[in-house]
Amino acid sequence: MKELIAQGAESVIYRIERWNQYFVLKWRQSKPYLFKDIDSHLRKTRTSRECKMLSVARTLGVRTPAVYAVDLDDFTILMDYIEGVQFKQLVSTLTENQLKGFCLEFGRSIALLHKGDVVHGDPTTSNLIIDSESRLWLIDFGLSEMNATIEMKGVDLHLIHRALETTHWDLQESMLEATIRGYSDSLGKDAMDILSRMEEIRERGRYH
Amino acid sequence: MLVLICLGLEGTAHSFGAGIVTDDGSVLSNEWDMLKPAQGGIHPREASRHHSDLGPSIINNALEKAGINYNDIDFIAFSRGPGLGPCLRTTATMARTLSLKLDVPLVDVNHCVAHIEIGCLESRFKDPVTVYVSGGNSQVIAYAGGRFRTFGETLDIAIGNMLDVLGRELGMGFPAGPIVEKLAKQGTNYHSLPYSVKGMDLSYSGMLTAAKKLFSEGIPIPDICFSVQETAFGMLAEIAERAIAHTKKQELLLTGGVARNNRLTEILEGVSKRHDVKFHRVSPSLAGDQGAMIAWNGILQFNAGHTIEISDSQVLPKWRTDEQDIIWRA
Ligand SMILES: Nc1ncnc2c1ncn2[C@@H]1O[C@H](COP(=O)(O)OP(=O)(O)OP(=O)(O)O)[C@@H](O)[C@H]1O
Numbered sequence: 001m002k003e004l005i006a007q008g009a010e011s012v013i014y015r016i017e018r019w020n021q022y023f024v025l026k027w028r029q030s031k032p033y034l035f036k037d038i039d040s041h042l043r044k045t046r047t048s049r050e051c052k053m054l055s056v057a058r059t060l061g062v063r064t065p066a067v068y069a070v071d072l073d074d075f076t077i078l079m080d081y082i083e084g085v086q087f088k089q090l091v092s093t094l095t096e097n098q099l100k101g102f103c104l105e106f107g108r109s110i111a112l113l114h115k116g117d118v119v120h121g122d123p124t125t126s127n128l129i130i131d132s133e134s135r136l137w138l139i140d141f142g143l144s145e146m147n148a149t150i151e152m153k154g155v156d157l158h159l160i161h162r163a164l165e166t167t168h169w170d171l172q173e174s175m176l177e178a179t180i181r182g183y184s185d186s187l188g189k190d191a192m193d194i195l196s197r198m199e200e201i202r203e204r205g206r207y208h
Numbered sequence: 209m210l211v212l213i214c215l216g217l218e219g220t221a222h223s224f225g226a227g228i229v230t231d232d233g234s235v236l237s238n239e240w241d242m243l244k245p246a247q248g249g250i251h252p253r254e255a256s257r258h259h260s261d262l263g264p265s266i267i268n269n270a271l272e273k274a275g276i277n278y279n280d281i282d283f284i285a286f287s288r289g290p291g292l293g294p295c296l297r298t299t300a301t302m303a304r305t306l307s308l309k310l311d312v313p314l315v316d317v318n319h320c321v322a323h324i325e326i327g328c329l330e331s332r333f334k335d336p337v338t339v340y341v342s343g344g345n346s347q348v349i350a351y352a353g354g355r356f357r358t359f360g361e362t363l364d365i366a367i368g369n370m371l372d373v374l375g376r377e378l379g380m381g382f383p384a385g386p387i388v389e390k391l392a393k394q395g396t397n398y399h400s401l402p403y404s405v406k407g408m409d410l411s412y413s414g415m416l417t418a419a420k421k422l423f424s425e426g427i428p429i430p431d432i433c434f435s436v437q438e439t440a441f442g443m444l445a446e447i448a449e450r451a452i453a454h455t456k457k458q459e460l461l462l463t464g465g466v467a468r469n470n471r472l473t474e475i476l477e478g479v480s481k482r483h484d485v486k487f488h489r490v491s492p493s494l495a496g497d498q499g500a501m502i503a504w505n506g507i508l509q510f511n512a513g514h515t516i517e518i519s520d521s522q523v524l525p526k527w528r529t530d531e532q533d534i535i536w537r538a
C-alpha cells in the first residue's frame with residue numbers, strides 16, 4: 001500500500017506499509033524544466049547526502065528517522081515514518097510554555113549538529129515533527145553539510161530567524177528568544193561568534 | 209464618475225521613471241530613461257545627476273502621453289526606498305516640490321512592494337508567491353499576516369548584478385543580461401558551476417568566480433553563458449518551489465528586469481506546472497523599474513487612507529519589504 005502524504009519542493013513523500021509497519025518513501029522526481037545534468041546531479045547528491053546526514057545527525061544525538069534503504073537509480077530513500085504533526089502546524093495550538101519548550105529543544109538540536117560541525121541547511125518549522133510523546137524530530141537533510149564553518153552555522157541560524165519571521169510573525173520574538181536560548185545554553189561560549197555572524201548575514205543581501 | 213489620477217515617480221537606482229495611472233487601474237502613460245554607465249556598476253551620484261537632469265522632461269512627456277495637465281493630477285506617489293541614497297533624495301525632492309506646487313497630497317511607496325502590486329494588477333492574481341529579480345534584488349516574497357514577507361533572497365549579489373559583472377568580464381556592454389541570454393542559445397557544452405541554495409536563500413558569488421575562471425581557461429563564451437543561466441535560474445526555481453511548498457499559495461508571479469529572460473520564464477513555468485499553480489510573467493514595460501508601479505501602489509495606499517506629510521517623508525535607503533503594513537490588503 002502506497003499513500004501520497006506530501007508534495008515537497010524537492011520530492012514526493014509516500015507512506016507505505018510493509019511488515020506491519022509504516023515507512024516513508026521519499027522520491028526525488030526528475031524536473032524536466034531543469035537542464036538534465038543539473039537535474040540528475042541534484043537528485044543524486046541530495047539523495048545520498050540526506051541518507052548519510054540523517055545517520056550522522058543521529059550519532060550527534062539528534063532524533064532523525066532511521067534509513068532502511070537508498071536507491072541511487074531511482075533516487076529514493078526508505079526511512080522511518082514518524083507518527084506526528086509538523087511543528088509549523090502545531091504552533092498555534094500550543095500554550096506559551098509548551099511552545100517555549102519545543103523551541104528550546106529545537107535550539108538544542110541545532111546546537112548538537114553545530115557542535116559536530118554539521119549544518120541542517122533548511123531548518124524551517126516544516127522540517128520538524130512532534131510525535132505523540134511530544135518528542136521533536138528533525139527531518140529533510142538534503143541540504144545538510146559536514147565540516148561546517150562559522151559562516152555556514154551563521155547561515156543556519158539566519159534561516160531559522162527567517163523562517164520564524166515569515167511563518168510565525170505573531171510569535172516570532174518569543175520563539176526566536178527560546179530557540180536561541182536553547183542553542184546558546186547547549187553550545188556555550190562558541191555561540192557568540194555564530195550569533196553575531198547571523199546578524200551580519202541578515203544585513204548583507206540587502207540593497208545598498 | 210470621477211477618476212483619481214496619480215503621478216508616480218520612480219528613482220531608486222539607475223532608472224528614472226514617471227507614470228500616470230488612474231484608480232480604475234488604467235496606465236495612461238509610463239515614461240522612463242535608464243542611465244547606461246560607460247563602464248563599471250552604478251555610480252550613485254552620477255545616477256542622481258541623471259535623474260535631476262532628465263526628470264522634469266520625463267515627467268512632461270508622461271503628462272503629454274497621458275493627455276493631461278499638471279492640474280489634473282490628484283496626488284503624487286514616489287519611491288521612498290529601498291535604493292541608493294542620492295537617487296532616492298533627488299526623486300523625493302521632485303515629488304515634494306510638485307506636491308507643494310500643485311497643492312496635492314504625497315504618498316510614499318516601497319519599491320519592492322510596488323513591483324508586486326503592479327504584477328497583481330496585470331495578472332489579476334490575488335495572492336502570489338513573487339519572484340522579484342533585477343539588478344539590485346533577488347527575492348522570493350509572499351503576503352502573510354499583513355505584510356509582504358521575504359521568504360528567500362540572495363545572501364550576496366543579485367542575479368542582475370551577477371550577469372552584468374560577468375558580462376563586463378567577458379567584454380559585453382551594459383546591461384549584459386540580454387546579451388548573455390542571446391549567446392546562451394548558442395552554447396552547447398555545459399560546464400558545472402557551484403550551485404548554492406541555502407534553505408530559501410541562495411548565493412551567486414561562488415558561481416560568478418567560477419564562471420570567470422572558465423573564461424580565463426578559454427572556454428567559449430556561449431558555453432559560459434549557457435552554463436551560468438542554467439545554474440543561476442535552476443537555483444531560483446528551487447527557492448521558488450520551496451516557497452510554494454511552504455506557503456501553499458496558488459499563484460507564481462515573475463517580475464523585475466530579469467523577468468524579461470525567456471529561459472528563466474520557461475523554467476518557472478515548469479515549476480508552476482509541477483505544483484499545479486497559476487503562472488504569470490509581468491510584461492516588460494511593467495516588470496522593470498518604472499513610474500506606473502509607483503503610481504498604482506500610491507493609489508492603493510491613498511484609497512486605504514494613507515498619505516504622508518512632507519516633513520515626515522525622508523527617504524529610506526534600507527526600507528525592507530516586510531517593514532510596511534499592507535493596509536490595503538488587510
Ligand atoms: N520520516 C517522516 N515521517 C513522517 N512524515 C514525514 C517524514 N518525512 C517527511 N514527512 C512529511 O513530508 C513533508 C515533506 O518532507 P521533506 O521535507 O523531507 O521533503 P522535501 O521535498 O525535502 O521538502 P521541502 O519542501 O522542505 O524541500 C514533511 O514536512 C513532513 O510533513
Ligand SMILES: [Fe+2]
Nearest residue numbers: 323342496497
Ligand atoms: Fe526594481
Ligand SMILES: [Mg+2]
Nearest residue numbers: 008126127140
Ligand atoms: Mg521539507
